[in-house]
Amino acid sequence: MDLTPLVDGVGSARLLDMVPGRSADAFGDWLDARGGTFRHRIRVVTMDGFTGYAKAATQHLTQARQVMDPFHVVHLAIDKLTACRQRVQNETMGHRGRSGDPLYGIRRILLTRKSLVTPANAVKLDDVLTSQAHLAVQVTWHFYQEILAAYQADRPRDGKLRMFKVIKALHVKIPNDLRELRVLGQTLWRRRADILAYFDTGASNGPVENINGKLEHLRGIALGFRNKANYILRSLIHSGGLREAINAL
Incomplete structure (x- = not known):
C-alpha cells in the first residue's frame, strides 16, 4: 500500500501490488524486486503486530x-x-460466562473507553471490579x-509520554496472577520503538484497512x-488508483 498521495494531500491511499504469502520472505523479496531507488524513498512503514513484516522492514528498509x-x-x-476475564470467570465460577454471571455481564463495558461509560454502567463496573476475586x-x-488514554491525548507529546509510562510499568516482574498482562508487557516492550513512533509520525494503518x-x-x-492474475488486476484497478487512469483514456 502506498500512503504518499494521502500524506501529500493529493489523493487517497492506493494498492501497489499483491503477492502470495504472509511472511518476512514474501515482503522482503517484493522489496528487493523494486530496486534500491524505490526502497530508499520510503520514509515510514506502518504495520500490524506481525513480526515478519517488522523483520523484513528492518532488513530491507534501514x-x-x-x-x-x-x-x-x-x-x-x-x-x-x-483472556483475563475469561480465565478469572472459570476460576471463580467453574464454567464459561453465562447470563447473570458478574464478569460476563460487564464484558462489553470493560472494552468501552472510560469517558464513554454511562453512570449506570460505571456503577455496575465498579461493583464487579472491586471484588477481591476480580482483582486481576x-x-x-x-x-x-491507560493505553486508550495515551492515544486520546490532546498533544502527541503527552500521548507518547503516557504510553511510555505504560510500557515501562509493564516491563517489570509481573506476578503469575496477572499472566495476560505479563505477556502484553513483553510484547509492548519488544515493539516499543514502533509503538512510540506513531506519536512522532501520526501514521497509521487506517487507509490500509x-x-x-x-x-x-x-x-x-x-x-x-x-x-x-485476474484477481490481482481487478484489485489494482479497484484500489490501486488505476481506475482514474483508465477512465481518462
Whole structure:
C-alpha cells in the first residue's frame, strides 16, 4: 500500500501490488524486486503486530521509520483483557460466562473507553471490579484504559509520554496472577520503538484497512475469483488508483 498521495494531500491511499504469502520472505523479496531507488524513498512503514513484516522492514528498509498501528496495539490489549476475564470467570465460577454471571455481564463495558461509560454502567463496573476475586481483571482493565488514554491525548507529546509510562510499568516482574498482562508487557516492550513512533509520525494503518475492506467487497460482488492474475488486476484497478487512469483514456 502506498500512503504518499494521502500524506501529500493529493489523493487517497492506493494498492501497489499483491503477492502470495504472509511472511518476512514474501515482503522482503517484493522489496528487493523494486530496486534500491524505490526502497530508499520510503520514509515510514506502518504495520500490524506481525513480526515478519517488522523483520523484513528492518532488513530491507534501514532508513525507514517503523510504526505499529494504534488499532493493533489496542487490539492486543483487548485480547489480553478478554483472556483475563475469561480465565478469572472459570476460576471463580467453574464454567464459561453465562447470563447473570458478574464478569460476563460487564464484558462489553470493560472494552468501552472510560469517558464513554454511562453512570449506570460505571456503577455496575465498579461493583464487579472491586471484588477481591476480580482483582486481576481490574488491574488489566486499568492498563487497557491507560493505553486508550495515551492515544486520546490532546498533544502527541503527552500521548507518547503516557504510553511510555505504560510500557515501562509493564516491563517489570509481573506476578503469575496477572499472566495476560505479563505477556502484553513483553510484547509492548519488544515493539516499543514502533509503538512510540506513531506519536512522532501520526501514521497509521487506517487507509490500509480501508483498502482491505474494498477488496473484501470486490470479492463479494465478483462471487470469488478462480484466476489469480485476474484477481490481482481487478484489485489494482479497484484500489490501486488505476481506475482514474483508465477512465481518462
